[in-house]
Amino acid sequence: MKRQKEDSQNHLSTEGINTKFLYLMHIHDSAFPIGTYTHSFGMETFIQEELIRTKDDLFHFLQVYLRENVAYTDGIFVKESYQEEDLAALIRLEKICDASKNAEETREASSMIGKQFVKAVLPVSDTPSLEKWNKLVQDKKVIAHFPIVYSLYAKDLVFDLYTTVLTFLYSSTVGLVHNAVRAIPLGQKAGIEVIHRLIPEMEKATLNVLDRDLSDLSNHAVGLELASMQHKYLRSRLFIS
Amino acid sequence: MDGKLDLHFALRNQKTIMKDVYYQPPLKASRGLYVDNPDDITVYLMESSGGLVAGDTNAYRIRLDEGTNVTLHPQAATKVYPAYNGKASKQEVHIELAEQACLTWKREEVIPFAESEFHSHTTVKMKNGSSFYWEEILYPGREKRGERFTFDTCHTQLEVWMEEDCLVYDGLRFKPSVQDVKQFGVMGDYHYIASVWIIDREIELNEEKWNHSSTDHQVSISRLRDYGYLVRFLSNDLPRVKKEMDQLGNKEAGTKE
Numbered sequence: 001m002k003r004q005k006e007d008s009q010n011h012l013s014t015e016g017i018n019t020k021f022l023y024l025m026h027i028h029d030s031a032f033p034i035g036t037y038t039h040s041f042g043m044e045t046f047i048q049e050e051l052i053r054t055k056d057d058l059f060h061f062l063q064v065y066l067r068e069n070v071a072y073t074d075g076i077f078v079k080e081s082y083q084e085e086d087l088a089a090l091i092r093l094e095k096i097c098d099a100s101k102n103a104e105e106t107r108e109a110s111s112m113i114g115k116q117f118v119k120a121v122l123p124v125s126d127t128p129s130l131e132k133w134n135k136l137v138q139d140k141k142v143i144a145h146f147p148i149v150y151s152l153y154a155k156d157l158v159f160d161l162y163t164t165v166l167t168f169l170y171s172s173t174v175g176l177v178h179n180a181v182r183a184i185p186l187g188q189k190a191g192i193e194v195i196h197r198l199i200p201e202m203e204k205a206t207l208n209v210l211d212r213d214l215s216d217l218s219n220h221a222v223g224l225e226l227a228s229m230q231h232k233y234l235r236s237r238l239f240i241s
Numbered sequence: 242m243d244g245k246l247d248l249h250f251a252l253r254n255q256k257t258i259m260k261d262v263y264y265q266p267p268l269k270a271s272r273g274l275y276v277d278n279p280d281d282i283t284v285y286l287m288e289s290s291g292g293l294v295a296g297d298t299n300a301y302r303i304r305l306d307e308g309t310n311v312t313l314h315p316q317a318a319t320k321v322y323p324a325y326n327g328k329a330s331k332q333e334v335h336i337e338l339a340e341q342a343c344l345t346w347k348r349e350e351v352i353p354f355a356e357s358e359f360h361s362h363t364t365v366k367m368k369n370g371s372s373f374y375w376e377e378i379l380y381p382g383r384e385k386r387g388e389r390f391t392f393d394t395c396h397t398q399l400e401v402w403m404e405e406d407c408l409v410y411d412g413l414r415f416k417p418s419v420q421d422v423k424q425f426g427v428m429g430d431y432h433y434i435a436s437v438w439i440i441d442r443e444i445e446l447n448e449e450k451w452n453h454s455s456t457d458h459q460v461s462i463s464r465l466r467d468y469g470y471l472v473r474f475l476s477n478d479l480p481r482v483k484k485e486m487d488q489l490g491n492k493e494a495g496t497k498e
Contacts, residue, residue: 051425064426072414092405099400099407102471104463218396218414222434222475224426226454229461229473233452 023157027121028171034116036175039109040183040239042228043176047183055190058180059197062173065224066198066205070172072218073100074110075209077147078168082154082161090148091136093214097145100217103228105241112240114146117153127156166206173198183238242290244268244299250282250309250342257282257309266290268299276312283312292320293359296328302335305342305371318350318380321357324393329358336364338371343441345374348486352380353392360394365401365409372441373401376486378479379413381432389432390417401440408440408465431459431475435482437489440469451489460485 026032043061046052052061077097084090101107118134121127129152136142147168154164174195181191219225231241245265250257257280259273267290273282286301293299305311321330338344353359367373379397382388394416401409413434415422422428439446451462457477462470472489476482 046425060424061426064421064424068421068424068427092407095405095407096410098466099410100412102411102463102473107466216414217410217412219411220413220415220420220422221427222413222473223424223429223431226459226461226473226475227426229463230452230454233449 020157020159023125024154024159024163024167027117027153028167028174030175030178033120034113036113036171037179038239039113039241040176040179040231041106041109041241042103042224042226042231043180044183044237044239045227045231045234047180048234052180053184055186055194058177058184058186058190059194062176062194062198063201064221065176066169066173066201067208069221069224070169071205071208072212072216072220074147074172075165075169075205076212076214076217077145078151078165079161079209079212080214081148081151082164087132091142094142094145094148096214096217097148098143100219102219103225105231106225106228109241110145110147111143114144114149117146118144118149121153125153125157127153129153129156162206162210165209166202169202169205169209170199173202179239242267242294242297244288244290244297245302246270246286246300247302247304248284248313249304249306250311251306252308256280257311259284260306268301271316281310281312283314286313286315288315288317288319292322293330293332294322295324295326295330295358298331298333300333300335303344304337305339305344307339308341309339310343312345312347314347315349318352321351321353321359321392321395323354323356324358325356329360329394331359332361334361334363336366336373338365338367338373340368340370342368343372343374345490346376347490348376348378348483350378350380351395351397352383353395354383355386355388355391357392358394359392359396361397363397363399365399367401367403367408367440369403370442372443373438374441374490375399375438376436376490378433378435378482378486381428384432390415390422390428392417399438401438408467408469409438409471411436411471428475430456431477433474433476433479433482435474435476435486437472437486438469439472439489440465442468444470446470446472446489458482 137144177191244267246268247263249261251260269287271285276283381390396414398412448462451472459475462472474482
C-alpha cells in the first residue's frame with residue numbers, strides 16, 4: 001500500500017508513472033469483480049429488437065452511447081466530482097446524479113457497480129477520500145454511484161482529470177462491447193475491432209466532457225432511457241439492466 | 242418583452258383561493274375557476290403576445306400554502322421564434338409547495354421554430370406531504386412546415402427538491418447541428434417527447450399498462466427512488482400522446498388498478 005502511494009505521487013519518474021498505470025489497467029480488466037458483465041444499461045432491449053445485429057450496428061450504437069449519453073451524463077459527474085473539494089457539495093452532486101438517472105434499472109446498476117468497486121479496491125488501496133465516502137455509504141448518507149467513487153479513487157491515486165475521464169469512458173464502453181459479443185452473439189475478433197474503432201471516439205468524448213459542467217447534463221438520449229425502462233419487461237434476459 | 246406572473250394560493254374557510262396575483266404582460270392569469278369541486282382551483286395561464294421572440298423571458302413564481310389544491314393550465318403552446326439577433330428566449334418557473342399542497346401543471350407544450358434558441362428552467366421546492374404533477378410535450382418544430390429538429394438549441398430543465406433531497410433532475414438539451422438526434426438511442430424516427438411526472442405518495446400506477454411500444458408510439462414508466470413516477474413517451478402520434486396523458490392526469494384512474 002505504501003509503495004503504491006509512493007508510486008502514485010512520483011510525478012517525475014517515468015517508471016513510477018508506468019507502474020502506477022498498472023493499477024488502472026488492473027481495475028479495468030474484464031475479470032475485475034465489479035459486476036459490469038451483468039449490466040447492459042438498456043442495450044439488451046435493442047439487441048432483442050434486432051436493432052444491434054452486426055459489428056457495425058454495435059459500433060454505431062456505442063458511438064451514439066458515448067457522444068449523446070455518457071458524455072452528457074456520467075462523464076460530467078466524473079469531472080465535477082474530481083474538481084469538487086467541498087464534501088457537502090459532493091454529497092449534493094451525488095444526489096443530483098441519482099435523481100438524474102430516470103430509468104430505475106440504470107440507476108440501480110450505477111450504484112451496484114459503485115458499491116462493488118469500493119468493496120474491491122478499498123482493502124488493497126490507499127485512498128483516503130474513498131474511505132471517507134465509504135463511511136458515508138455505511139451511514140446511508142450517500143449511495144456510491146460509480147462515476148463518483150471512480151473519480152474519488154483516481155484522484156487519490158493522483159491521476160490527472162483527463163486520464164480519469166478517459167479511462168471511465170473506456171470502462172463504460174468496453175464493458176458493453178464484451179456483453180454485446182456474448183448477447184448478439186459476435187466473434188471475439190469483431191469485439192476487438194469495435195473497441196479499436198471506438199478508442200478515437202473515447203478521446204473526442206473526453207475532450208467534450210472537459211468542456212462541460214453540470215448545466216450541460218442532458219437526458220436527450222431518450223431512446224436509450226426507454227430501452228432501459230422496458231428492459232425489465234423482456235421475456236428472457238441475460239443482464240440485470 | 243419580459244413577462245411575469247406571480248400567483249399565491251391560500252386556504253380560506255377550507256377553500257383554495259388565489260390570494261395574490263401580480264402580472265406583467267404578455268403574461269396574465271384567468272380568474273380562479275372551480276371546475277370539479279370547490280377544493281380544487283383551476284387557473285389558465287395566458288400569454289398574449291403569441292410566442293417568445295428572441296431575447297424574451299417569461300418568469301413564473303407560484304406559491305401554494307398548506308393544504309391548497311391547484312391546477313394550472315397553459316392556455317396555448319409556447320411558440321419560440323427564431324433567434325435572429327443571436328439572443329435566446331427563456332422561461333423560468335419557480336414553484337414552492339407547502340405541506341399537503343397539491344399542484345398540477347397541465348400540458349406544457351413547447352414548439353421551437355427553425356433557428357430558435359430556447360432555455361426553460363423549472364425549479365420546484367416541495368415538502369414531504371405535498372404532491373406535484375407535471376406534464377410536458379416537446380415538439381420537433383412546426384411539423385406542417387416540415388421543420389423537424391431545425392431549431393438551434395432547445396434546453397429544458399426540471400428539478401424537484403424536497404429539503405436537501407433531489408427527487409427529479411431532468412435536463413433535455415438538444416442542439417441538432419452537433420448531435421446525432423435521429424439515431425436510435427436518441428430520438429430515432431420519433432418526433433415528439435412527452436413526459437408526465439407524478440410525485441405523490443398516494444399514487445400507485447399499474448406499471449405494465451404504461452409500457453408498450455410500436456413503430457410510431459412508445460411509452461414506458463419508471464419509479465423514482467423513493468416514490469413517484471416518470472412516464473415518458475417517444476411518439477409520432479400526437480393525439481394518442483395527449484389521450485394517454487389525459488388518462489394519467491385523471492387521478493382517480495391513476496390509483497392502483
